[in-house]
Amino acid sequence: AQKVTQAQTEISVVEKEDVTLDCVYETRDTTYYLFWYKQPPSGELVFLIRRNSFDEQNEISGRYSWNFQKSTSSFNFTITASQVVDSAVYFCALNAGGTSYGKLTFGQGTILTVHP
Amino acid sequence: DSGVTQTPKHLITATGQRVTLRCSPRSGDLSVYWYQQSLDQGLQFLIQYYNGEERAKGNILERFSAQQFPDLHSELNLSSLELGDSALYFCASSGGTSGSSRTDTQYFGPGTRLTVL
Numbered sequence: 628a629q630k631v632t633q634a635q636t637e638i639s640v641v642e643k644e645d646v647t648l649d650c651v652y653e654t655r656d657t658t659y660y661l662f663w664y665k666q667p668p669s670g671e672l673v674f675l676i677r678r679n680s681f682d683e684q685n686e687i688s689g690r691y692s693w694n695f696q697k698s699t700s701s702f703n704f705t706i707t708a709s710q711v712v713d714s715a716v717y718f719c720a721l722n723a724g725g726t727s728y729g730k731l732t733f734g735q736g737t738i739l740t741v742h743p
Numbered sequence: 744d745s746g747v748t749q750t751p752k753h754l755i756t757a758t759g760q761r762v763t764l765r766c767s768p769r770s771g772d773l774s775v776y777w778y779q780q781s782l783d784q785g786l787q788f789l790i791q792y793y794n795g796e797e798r799a800k801g802n803i804l805e806r807f808s809a810q811q812f813p814d815l816h817s818e819l820n821l822s823s824l825e826l827g828d829s830a831l832y833f834c835a836s837s838g839g840t841s842g843s844s845r846t847d848t849q850y851f852g853p854g855t856r857l858t859v860l
Contacts, residue, residue, distance in 0.1 A: 729776055730799055
């Protein structure tokens, strides 16, 4: 079975602070895919990044960066110099193999509030 | 805008009723997925269709059913509604011709908020 844990339920920061959202996953499959989605107050789910299990290279996209560590089964997300517009719920998700096909297993989400 | 459309945006109905949620995937996407987001269960996978055929099933209740039509749009039917069915229902779509879907990124629609009174 697959499982995703986002231990931080809520995080509150002041604008321009850096913030890291933690994600730990469990799967027995050797090939899997990890994702981060953002859910702003408007409610839609916005895709941020996809990473496969064979690519441990960290990625940076503007103020966003992701740290994938297979040894600790973690896929953490850092926002540098946070802004009020970053306030949202962030979900980490896992797509593994077997008969799961396209099933995404989501973590419980982390509510990020950035104060001006 | 993900390119996935869902109607209606909001739906208010009474217990025991039946409703239909509609989803149009992104142009060219063959797979459609349905998810339920509720406060107590979080985001849960319900079902996946690929090119008109059911491909994977999650925690979908027997009172719920779905289908994907030849034009690739999909409908999720919820019947004998209960208070606990109140939730945000998302549709997502992805491309890929193999149907395995593991490698595909799922793009989500804006959701349909269902309220059962």
